[in-house]
Each structure stands twice: as C-alpha cells, then as structure tokens.
Amino acid sequence: xxxxxxxxxxxxxxxxxxxxxxxxxxxxxxxxxxxxxxxxxxxxxxxxxxxxxxxxxxxxxxxxxxxxxxxxxxxxxxxxxxxxxxxxxxxxxxxxxxxxxxxxxxxxxxxxxxxxxxxxxxxxxxxxxxxxxxxxxxxxxxxxxxxxxxxxxxxxxxxxxxxxxxxxxxxxxxxxxxxxxxxxxxxxxxxxxxxxxxxxxxxxxxxxxxxxxxxxxxxxxxxxxxxxxxxxxxxxxxxxxx
Numbered sequence: 001x002x003x004x005x006x007x008x009x010x011x012x013x014x015x016x017x018x019x020x021x022x023x024x025x026x027x028x029x030x031x032x033x034x035x036x037x038x039x040x041x042x043x044x045x046x047x048x049x050x051x052x053x054x055x056x057x058x059x060x061x062x063x064x065x066x067x068x069x070x071x072x073x074x075x076x077x078x079x080x081x082x083x084x085x086x087x088x089x090x091x092x093x094x095x096x097x098x099x100x101x102x103x104x105x106x107x108x109x110x111x112x113x114x115x116x117x118x119x120x121x122x123x124x125x126x127x128x129x130x131x132x133x134x135x136x137x138x139x140x141x142x143x144x145x146x147x148x149x150x151x152x153x154x155x156x157x158x159x160x161x162x163x164x165x166x167x168x169x170x171x172x173x174x175x176x177x178x179x180x181x182x183x184x185x186x187x188x189x190x191x192x193x194x195x196x197x198x199x200x201x202x203x204x205x206x207x208x209x210x211x212x213x214x215x216x217x218x219x220x221x222x223x224x225x226x227x228x229x230x231x232x233x234x235x236x237x238x239x240x241x242x
Contacts, residue, residue: 003101006208008208011173012174012208013046013233016056016169017055018032020034020035027052027053028072029052029053029072029073031056032055033062034058038238041238041239042058042238045236046233047090048194049143073106076193088238090237092214092235093153093213093214093215094233095209095211096211096230097210098199106199111200114154115151115194115200116152122152129152133180138180139174147165148165148166148167148175150162151198152194155185160182160193161182163178164178165184170232172207175198175205176210177195177211179195191223192226194226195223195229196228
C-alpha cells in the first residue's frame with residue numbers, strides 16, 4: 001500500500017506495550033498491565049492514526065481505576081477516568097515515522113557537503129552551538145555530542161544545526177531522532193536535511209528512524225512533514241502519583 005509504514009514499526013510498538021497480563025484486546029483498545037516501569041512512571045497510552053489504541057498500566061494503577069466497573073473501555077474513557085482520579089500525564093508526543101517507500105528512496109539523494117557526521121574533533125564547534133541555543137530549545141531537542149550518532153549542518157565553519165540519533169530502547173528496532181537549529185539559521189532546510197541524513201544512517205544500521213515532538217510544537221511538526229515523515233501515533237506517559 002502506498003504510504004504504508006514498515007511492519008517492523010508496529011511490531012516494535014507492540015513490544016513497548018506488551019504486558020504480563022492482558023485486560024482487554026479488541027478493535028477499540030489493547031489494554032495490558034506490567035510492573036517494571038521507570039521511576040516516576042505508572043503507564044503509557046498510544047493513539048495510532050489507524051488501528052486500535054493501546055494502554056499499558058501498572059497493576060496498582062489498574063486497581064485504582066476500577067477497570068472492572070465496565071467490560072470494555074475506549075482510550076477516551078480511560079483518559080477521562082485518569083483525570084477523575086487525579087492521575088497526571090506528561091503530555092502527548094506526536095510520533096512520526098517514514099513510510100517504507102519514502103525511507104527506501106532516501107539513500108539515492110545523498111546529503112550535501114555542509115551536512116556531515118560529527119565526532120570528538122567537533123567538540124569546540126558543538127560547545128559554541130550549545131551556548132548560542134536557548135535552554136528551552138536544548139531541552140526540547142536533547143541533542144548531545146556523546147549520543148550514538150550525531151550530525152551537523154554548517155554555514156562555513158559555524159555549526160548552525162545539529163541532530164542526534166540513538167536506539168530508543170534495549171533491543172528496539174527504533175532509533176529516536178532529535179534536531180535543533182539556531183534561530184538565525186531556520187527556514188533554510190537544515191533540519192530537513194539532518195533528519196533525512198540520520199534516517200539513512202539508521203536504516204543502514206538496521207533500525208527504523210523515529211521522530212517525536214510535543215503536539216503544540218508546530219515548527220517541529222512541520223520539520224517532520226517536510227522531511228517526508230508521517231504521523232504514526234500520539235504517545236503519552238502516565239506519571240506516578242505524588
């Protein structure tokens with residue numbers, strides 16, 4: 001199907017939401033429980049563009065939600081129930097992936113010379129780049145020189161945009177991407193070229209590139225779409241109760 005994602009992406013997300021026991025599995029919602037969440041987390045929610053929603057909860061949270069009060073839940077009902085008991089979430093990220101055909105075509109368009117892989121010898125340029133970026137942008141993009149793979153866009157000798165790539169989780173088929181462009185260099189296509197270069201590198205390493213951003217980050221959403229990525233799902237983390 002034109003525009004279809006690789007089946008590896010759905011398989012990877014199924015593994016993320018796999019639980020030790022299943023509470024619901026139908027066309028509306030796949031709901032499971034497990035108890036090995038990271039500190040400060042009590043579950044997660046996924047609303048794909050197509051297909052059933054997914055939820056993974058700690059056993060204690062499932063008990064607090066009194067899920068047995070009704071036989072079937074939708075994601076919207078579950079979200080309302082979380083609000084009712086005062087359970088907060090991080091706030092959803094929109095998750096983007098490349099359609100399989102788009103990703104396969106990227107290696108035929110090599111990155112221009114001002115886009116290249118960064119290494120330890122670029123530490124001085126990277127420090128200057130970070131110093132010129134705002135704390136808000138640095139936190140949102142989370143691009144670090146010691147990440148698995150790091151790429152940069154240069155204007156002469158100056159690093160004006162950077163992106164990093166790292167396997168999303170142990171044994172995952174997904175590689176998360178972050179990208180940051182200095183304000184004065186935006187609108188020139190640097191972020192798009194970095195995303196595409198990172199996607200080619202991820203694919204060469206046997207991983208599916210993944211791009212995430214908050215729903216209100218319109219500039220980042222536009223970067224994803226202009227790079228050839230398409231929305232796969234909205235993903236949210238349920239925070240542990242205080």
